[in-house]
Amino acid sequence: MAERVLQRLSEQIADEQAEAGASVVQVAGRAVWxxxxxxxxxxxxxxxxxxxxxxxxxxxxxxxxAVRPIGEVLGLDTGVRGKLEPLRGKLTKLADRGWLHKRPERAVPARL
Structure with a gap:
């Protein structure tokens, strides 16, 4: 059973590497874009x-x-918050690397 899982993971990593070209590297045994x-x-x-x-x-x-409308365009299940978190991380990464501009967050008034 474990051998099958390892084989499927290896195939998935190989497919991701082929799709992304040199954009995928191995870090701690995981494929990272x-x-x-x-x-x-x-x-x-x-x-x-x-x-x-x-x-x-x-x-x-x-x-x-916002993240939700982008998730809808990409066909993600936007009703589940956990499905949007990876997209949020990717948007943040694109902003951190200069591909997108992040708007400053609105300040929330402090409650006394």
Missing amino acids: LVPDRAPGVAESALPAEYQRILAAVRQAAGPV
């Missing part, structure tokens, strides 16, 4: 396919976006 910093000469095509899909969904919006 590399998202490069946005810089002159770095094309959007350098991003893994999933991140390119996210950028395309953000572009379709008329203005600032």
Whole structure:
């Protein structure tokens, strides 16, 4: 049983590596996508396919976006918060690397 699971995981990692090209590396035995910093000469095509899909969904919006509407465009189950958290992480990563601009969060008034 464990051998089958290991085989399926190995196949999945190989498929992800083939899809993402050099954008996947091994860290602690896990496949991890590399998202490069946005810089002159770095094309959007350098991003893994999933991140390119996210950028395309953000572009379709008329203005600032939230995670839930982007999840809906991408076909995610937006009724379950846990399904949106990986997308939130990817959006944050894209913002941290300069591919997206993050709006400052609104300050919540302190309660006394």
